Each structure stands twice: as C-alpha cells, then as structure tokens.
Amino acid sequence: MMLSKMLYICKNIKYIYPDGTIALTDISLNIPTGKITALIGPNGSGKTTLLLILAGLLKPSRGKVLFRGTEIDKYQNFRKEVSIVFQTPEDQLITSTVYDEIAFGPRQLGLNNNEIEDKIFRLAKKLDITHLLYKAPYQLSGGEKKRVAVASALSTDPSVLLFDEPFSELSYNNLLKIIETIKDFVRHGGSVIYTWHDTNMIMGLADYIIVMKQNGVTAGEPRDIIINEKLLAEVGLELPLIVKIYKTLTGKLDKKIPISYDDLIKFLYKKIYG
Numbered sequence: 001m002m003l004s005k006m007l008y009i010c011k012n013i014k015y016i017y018p019d020g021t022i023a024l025t026d027i028s029l030n031i032p033t034g035k036i037t038a039l040i041g042p043n044g045s046g047k048t049t050l051l052l053i054l055a056g057l058l059k060p061s062r063g064k065v066l067f068r069g070t071e072i073d074k075y076q077n078f079r080k081e082v083s084i085v086f087q088t089p090e091d092q093l094i095t096s097t098v099y100d101e102i103a104f105g106p107r108q109l110g111l112n113n114n115e116i117e118d119k120i121f122r123l124a125k126k127l128d129i130t131h132l133l134y135k136a137p138y139q140l141s142g143g144e145k146k147r148v149a150v151a152s153a154l155s156t157d158p159s160v161l162l163f164d165e166p167f168s169e170l171s172y173n174n175l176l177k178i179i180e181t182i183k184d185f186v187r188h189g190g191s192v193i194y195t196w197h198d199t200n201m202i203m204g205l206a207d208y209i210i211v212m213k214q215n216g217v218t219a220g221e222p223r224d225i226i227i228n229e230k231l232l233a234e235v236g237l238e239l240p241l242i243v244k245i246y247k248t249l250t251g252k253l254d255k256k257i258p259i260s261y262d263d264l265i266k267f268l269y270k271k272i273y274g
C-alpha cells in the first residue's frame with residue numbers, strides 16, 4: 001500500500017495507563033483510507049486503547065500517530081473529521097433529549113437551526129430513531145441507545161468513523177442496521193475502523209484486518225489473515241467457520257477461500273452441483 005494514501009500511520013506507539021498498566025507495547029501500523037478496517041484481538045489486547053489513541057483522546061506514551069500525514073495535534077479539522085462511538089453508549093450520551101444529543105455536534109460547529117433540524121431528521125430516519133427524538137437517552141433500550149450514539153457520531157459529517165465493539169448486545173434487526181450504516185458510510189467515501197473480539201462476525205465486513213498480539217500487530221488483507229492458523233492460534237482467536245468449512249471440504253487453506261457468507265454459499269453450490 002502507498003504511504004501517501006494512508007489515513008493513519010502509527011510508529012512505535014506505546015501506551016501506559018497512569019496505574020502502570022502497559023496496554024500497548026510497541027505498535028506500528030498503517031490504516032488505509034476509504035476502507036473498512038477491523039481491529040481484532042482477545043479481551044485486554046489493547047483494542048480500545050488503540051482506538052482512543054486514533055480518536056486523539058489518549059496520547060501515546062511513546063511513538064507517533066500521523067493522520068493523513070500530519071500529527072493529530074497539528075491537523076486542523078481533526079475533531080470534525082473523526083468521530084468515535086464508544087462501546088457503552090452511556091459513556092457518550094450526555095444531554096436530556098435524543099434530539100439535543102444529535103444536535104450537540106452540529107451546534108458546536110455553528111450550523112443554523114434549519115440545517116441542524118434537517119440533519120437530525122435525516123439521521124433519525126436512517127437509524128430508525130425518529131420516534132425517540134424527544135425521549136431522554138437514559139430511558140432507551142440498549143439497541144436504541146446505540147443507534148442514537150451512532151446518529152450523534154455522524155451528525156458532524158465526519159470522514160472517519162471509529163467504532164468500539166459495534167455489534168455487542170444488539171438484536172438481529174439492530175445488528176443489520178449497524179452493518180448497513182458502516183457499509184453505507186464507506187460507500188460514500190468515508191473510512192471505518194472498528195474493534196471486535198472474534199473472527200466470525202467480521203467475515204465480509206472488513207477490507208483490512210489488524211490482529212493485536214502480545215508484542216505488536218499483524219495486519220493484512222482478509223484472505224491473508226484468516227488462513228493464518230498459526231497467527232490466530234497465537235492470539236487465541238478461533239478459525240472462522242468459513243475457513244473451517246473450506247479446509248474440511250478442500251483439504252487446504254489457500255487464497256481461493258471465500259471471505260463472506262455469500263461467497264461461501266457460491267462455493268458450496270459449486271461443490272454440490274458442479
């Protein structure tokens with residue numbers, strides 16, 4: 001990948017929490033622009049810490065983070081361009097109505113009331129929360145809170161969406177909405193970086209995968225990462241079901257492997273009907 005096209009370049013970053021916990025030892029990685037990047041690893045491997053660093057909310061104890069080639073502190077519109085959705089929506093929802101929650105960012109940016117209202121209704125429709133706009137965020141269900149948090153993150157028209165464990169505690173309908181929102185965001189030119197803790201959910205939903213290890217990361221295209229049994233075993237991640245099926249039926253793991261469930265169905269169809 002060309003370095004000039006990189007959204008983020010992290011060089012030798014280390015993060016130590018105030019209590020002395022070393023959350024990241026020495027991480028170097030590049031994150032591409034205009035793609036969906038999945039950051040995977042077991043609990044405690046430092047995914048959230050890294051995401052908070054990419055959001056500019058934590059400063060690495062050592063090392064450098066470049067955003068579009070410039071250090072985050074020196075990048076003019078960083079706050080406007082980059083939004084984050086926390087794993088727990090409660091950490092993010094601060095106002096007394098859903099409407100105000102989504103209006104918060106645009107108001108900070110100085111948009112006028114008409115523009116803000118248009119934006120809110122458009123986002124509310126997209127995330128199916130129009131009926132919730134005048135409710136208090138704390139009264140909502142988990143899935144509703146998550147959708148409000150996403151609408152709020154999108155309200156400033158960011159180009160980058162950072163998403164911590166986007167699929168946790170969601171019913172199937174809500175899950176589909178979140179997946180569609182991620183795909184739609186990238187289809188319209190944005191970049192998404194999300195964390196997740198197993199390999200199955202991310203199949204077909206990642207253009208680039210970063211695996212968090214004890215000492216650093218291994219990153220690559222999905223086809224290179226998911227067939228790397230040694231790597232996945234090393235970090236304690238399960239071989240995706242698609243990979244297990246492919247391996248059982250063909251006796252090998254190679255680059256022809258399906259990486260989405262649609263591809264898997266095509267592969268099985270061919271296998272059965274020729």
Ligand SMILES: Nc1ncnc2c1ncn2[C@@H]1O[C@H](COP(=O)(O)OP(=O)(O)O)[C@@H](O)[C@H]1O
Nearest residue numbers: 017019021023042043044045046047048049050
């Ligand atoms: N506020 C904090 N203070 C001290 N240690 C922390 C804090 N937050 C996370 N950690 C520790 O840092 C390590 C990485 O955590 P985290 O980034 O949350 O991992 P993940 O998101 O992959 O589960 C873990 O050992 C965790 O216990």
Ligand SMILES: [Mg+2]
Nearest residue numbers: 047048049087
């Ligand atoms: Mg986490």
